[in-house]
Amino acid sequence: MTTTVAGVGVGVRDLVTRNVRQSGIFVAFIAIVALFSVLNSDFLSPGNLTNIVLQYSYVLILATGMLMVIVLGQIDLSVGSVVALTGAVAAEVVIKGHAPWYVGVLSALVVGFLVGCWQGFWVASVGIPGFIVTLAGMLLFRGLTYIVLNNISLSPFNGTYYGIANGFLNGLFGGYGIDTFTVVIFAIAVVGYAVSQWRTRRGRIAYQQVVESMPLFVAKIVVVAAVVMWFGSQLARSRGLPIVLILLAVLIIAYSIVMQKSVFGRHIYAIGGNLNAAQLSGVKVRKVTFWTFVNMGVLASVAGVVFSARTNGAQPGAGNMFELDAIAACFIGGASTTGGVGRVTGAMVGGLIMAVLANGMQLMGVGQAVQQVVKGIVLLLAVAFDIWNRRRAEATR
Amino acid sequence: MNERGGAPLLSMRQISKRFGAVEALSGVDFEVRAHEVVALVGDNGAGKSTLARMVSGVLQPDAGIIEIEGQQVSISSPSVAHEMRIATVFQDLALADNLDVTANLFLGHELRENGMLQDGRMEQITRDVLAKLASRIPSVRTPLSALSAGQRQSVAIARTLIGDPRLVVLDEPTAALSAVQTAEVLTHIERLRDLGLGVILISHNMTDVRAVSDRIEVLRHGRNNGSFDASRTSFEEILAAITGATHVEPGLRSVG
Ligand SMILES: Nc1ncnc2c1ncn2[C@@H]1O[C@H](COP(=O)(O)OP(=O)(O)O)[C@@H](O)[C@H]1O
């Protein structure tokens, strides 16, 4: 009997500490948004919100794949170079080769896939740590980018390819000064969110797990719905629904499902949590490791396409330091530095914190130098908070 | 009846294994029949875990033959062992702290439909299995990091009830357990035997060993050092074999 009570007690405490961690990120995010909206009246304007989405989408795309790599207990330092290489290949095909836009996209994806296979092979089959393999990859693929581009930039893409990162879906259902289609899409998203939260809650109750009280639960849903609908209406007031945002939403939902509901995702968590246990239990560690790196390569090529479309060309130096933004997004979003812990949604919030920080400081005319200092300190504090939090949880156990 | 007379469930003959300069096992014979609990005892470093890990597919012998129901086999990996319906509780438990109870129970053998987890069914089975073991685990969704040592051991043992095994290997399964929990594990072992399974029990606790096992095999310095009928052997005789006070020549072994 006492064991049961103790067990539940730990569960409650665990829930509280985990929520402190999670809500900690959200509170930080909201605080930053509030700060910048006070400091600068343009910050929450429709135009600027649209800008944030367009400007940082590729980091968020990278962070999705990076989160999986980090949960696996690995790291990928090469993604910035892969963004450059895949963008360069697409530019060669579309701009120089005059091929249609989708051929460019496809070639970029194929290159990303091959890059992933290459790195996955060295990590999974040869057993070299991902840190080393992808450090080599960072140099290797940057060099290849220079070779592919012959040391010069290529532009412009224009047309449909350009539209991937700069296009909007609007006017489908008309509207007066505000795009109805965008609003409808956001309304569907809000309803979906509410339903899934409700189902999770009922599941937790069925397992006698702790849930927030009903009024609190409803309040949470209402607040989230209000914020999301407001964000949607701001976009609708500007240029409508960015295509990139749709792509991003699809990726986030798909990869959340992969990580939480699929066998593959479960095995990634198991390998990162206890490699030995995973091996002894018959998890195919090599196979899972290999495909996680392949996935990262493909997502890096998606980011490469989006980035080259956004900049309307390919530059040898494109994507420099993107890997650091993506890695920082994961750790700020609660991923553990030792693997096994982290969520796609957490990495997204982490990425948004970085995005909002950068954008807000830009609006205020803060220079690159100070921006880097601030980003570095935020990353350090986020991880320090995480470690402090975990120590406290262990001490109270 | 047929089973008892026929080929043993597991037969290992002249098994040897070296780790560099350490000769962990040399020329060991070992046998388990269906409906039988065989205890494997010996001092620390005698080679018990090494032998168990060969049965679980973690290690391969340098020399020797392994047969399952008379068929010579190579248990080349833990997955192969699982396919041969061999389940193991490892000495270090081999659990993932970051996953919940259900995920640990099914780790590596998740119920799936088109690559997606069937969480509902897995949780249902987990609850049934834990109820059978009378283990006090707050919820099948509790992360392992929140469990006590005894609860973790219950989860490790519960894993042997997944996937219909015919041979169960338990390496020091009661090490972290209270008296009450130990009694439950011993009852569980007896239940496995009654179901017709073969069980290998590695333990330091002679009382436990004598309570449930049919036969006791002693290892000393990586060699067989006696095989005893549990019901007819005294505590002192077994201890003498473990410490080396009696030395049993391979040819003179009396297989009970
Ligand atoms: N992976 C390994 N590498 C090197 N030596 C090992 C390894 N595993 C076991 N040994 C050695 O083999 C011997 C037998 O170990 P083990 O089977 O764990 O004994 P027991 O379980 O009976 O205590 C010991 O001397 C141990 O140090």
Ligand SMILES: [Mg+2]
């Ligand atoms: Mg041992």
